[in-house]
Amino acid sequence: MANGLERESGLVVIFSDDELSEMSGVKKSGDHIEVTCGCTSHRYGDAVGRLRVFLNGDLQITCECTPGCQEGKLSPAAFEKHSGRETARKWKNNVWVIVNGEKVPLCKTVLLKYYNQTSKTANGSHRSNNGRVCHRDEFIRCTRCNKERRFRLRTKEECQVHHDALADVNWKCADLPYDKITCDDEEERASRRVYRGCTRSPTCKGCTSCVCFGCEICRFSDCSCQTCTDFTRNAKV
Numbered sequence: 001m002a003n004g005l006e007r008e009s010g011l012v013v014i015f016s017d018d019e020l021s022e023m024s025g026v027k028k029s030g031d032h033i034e035v036t037c038g039c040t041s042h043r044y045g046d047a048v049g050r051l052r053v054f055l056n057g058d059l060q061i062t063c064e065c066t067p068g069c070q071e072g073k074l075s076p077a078a079f080e081k082h083s084g085r086e087t088a089r090k091w092k093n094n095v096w097v098i099v100n101g102e103k104v105p106l107c108k109t110v111l112l113k114y115y116n117q118t119s120k121t122a123n124g125s126h127r128s129n130n131g132r133v134c135h136r137d138e139f140i141r142c143t144r145c146n147k148e149r150r151f152r153l154r155t156k157e158e159c160q161v162h163h164d165a166l167a168d169v170n171w172k173c174a175d176l177p178y179d180k181i182t183c184d185d186e187e188e189r190a191s192r193r194v195y196r197g198c199t200r201s202p203t204c205k206g207c208t209s210c211v212c213f214g215c216e217i218c219r220f221s222d223c224s225c226q227t228c229t230d231f232t233r234n235a236k237v
Contacts, residue, residue: 015033015053015110015111019110020033020035022099022100023035023036023097023098023099023109024036024097024098024099025050025098031054031055032052032053032054032055033052033053034050034051034052034053035050035051035053035097035111036048036049036050036051036097036098037049037050037051037061037079037095037096037097037106038083038095038096038097038098038103039079039080039083039085039091039094039095039096040083040085040094040096040103041083041084041085041086042086043084043086044083044084047063047065047079047082047083047084048063048064048065049061049062049063049064049065049074049079050062050064051076051095051097051111053111053114053115054114055114056114056154057114057115058115058154059075059076059111059112059115060073060074060075061073061074061075061076061078061079061095062074063079063082065082065083070186071192074192074195075195075197075202076091076092076095076106077091077195077202077203078192078195078202079091079095080094080095081191091106092105092106092107092112093105093106093107097109097111134197134198134199134209134210134212135153135154135159135197135210135212135217135218136153136196136197136198136204136206136210136211137150137151137152137153137195137196137197138150138151138153138162138196139151139193140162140165140166140171142171142172142173142183143169143170143171143172144172144173144183145172145173145183147173147183147185147186147187148187148188148193149173149176149179149181149187150188150193151165152197153217153218155217156216156217156218158178159217159218160220161176161177161178162218163218163220163223163228167225173185196210197210198210214227214230214231219231219232
């Protein structure tokens, strides 16, 4: 594989063609791969979805259990719960992908390689060279419809969007730049909102792994707000 394609394709390099060759529904993108996945409930049968595996260890599932299913961008734990799996909280064993025609648990594939590395890093040290290892998802309430909307804080760009929205006293659903959400869209269910992306526990209510009090990812030197100004000043000391 040419070096140019390697740099452009991201995870295409990390997971070799041989590692992915027997998996069903593989699609490759610049920053993630996507495969068919599912979770089996003895009562409801198989719930099928699309699993995205990102370079930074993030795992994201879009549920396709029924044609009209509205669940999107679920964590594996949330997908396991949504499927109706009776023995939940063991998503690494219960969520499967199809390898050579057989259902294989995620824990027995290469797909958790970077998720596990991220978890170990977070447990061993809460800071990376650029600041916090993880920022949990946050919510802001729309001033028009009064519904809470989720903000993912994985990158500096996503943190900037959340930061600007937090400062806007008139923020509304239509202001979200990356999700086409309107006030007519349903709010996330309460059972879904508890999942906020902490590396220690998906239902964490706030710990040192997922609550950041300021780092180079979520603070901005060109911003004049008090929190960014204080961080910039202290970082130079």
